[in-house]
Amino acid sequence: MNNAYWKTKTLAEMDKAEWESICDGCGLCCLTKLQDEDTDEIVYTRIVCKYSDLATGQCSDYANRSVNVPTCVPLTRERVAEFDWLPETCGYRILNRGDQLADWHPLNSGKPASVSQAGVGLLAIPVVVDTGDLDYEDFLIDKPC
Ligand code: SF4
Numbered sequence: 801m802n803n804a805y806w807k808t809k810t811l812a813e814m815d816k817a818e819w820e821s822i823c824d825g826c827g828l829c830c831l832t833k834l835q836d837e838d839t840d841e842i843v844y845t846r847i848v849c850k851y852s853d854l855a856t857g858q859c860s861d862y863a864n865r866s867v868n869v870p871t872c873v874p875l876t877r878e879r880v881a882e883f884d885w886l887p888e889t890c891g892y893r894i895l896n897r898g899d900q901l902a903d904w905h906p907l908n909s910g911k912p913a914s915v916s917q918a919g920v921g922l923l924a925i926p927v928v929v930d931t932g933d934l935d936y937e938d939f940l941i942d943k944p945c
Pocket residue numbers: 822823824825826827828829830875886887889890891892
């Protein structure tokens with residue numbers, strides 16, 4: 801990887817490894833979201849996918865995520881502009897809007913733990929693991945950031 805490529809390259813210019821490293825591991829995209837049928841508004845819940853590793857914020861079976869959870873949306877560079885439902889802190893959203901990654905992003909800090917230390921991610925939310933029988937309406941939260 802180029803030195804500090806995240807400060808100089810656009811998302812479209814990054815190779816696969818560089819693209820993957822923009823994810824800070826916050827895990828917030830793995831919270832269940834509801835969409836209003838009339839307004840299309842996306843509302844977050846604090847229910848997290850059962851494949852989410854709460855200790856790391858990472859998917860516990862990333863290679864098979866689309867099989868395990870058919871509704872798991874792959875984040876692709878072609879569609880990144882559409883993903884306004886992601887938290888404002890998400891590295892893909894930050895770079896897509898032309899801003900720089902925060903100091904707490906692991907690429908800047910050199911430490912994955914700096915994400916939760918900054919109060920970002922699943923560890924900052926009283927999450928409930930999806931058991932398949934929860935009433936999502938009971939777990940609505942403001943969009944995390
Ligand atoms: S919200 Fe963005 S930065 Fe956080 S885990 Fe998902 S893709 Fe990665």
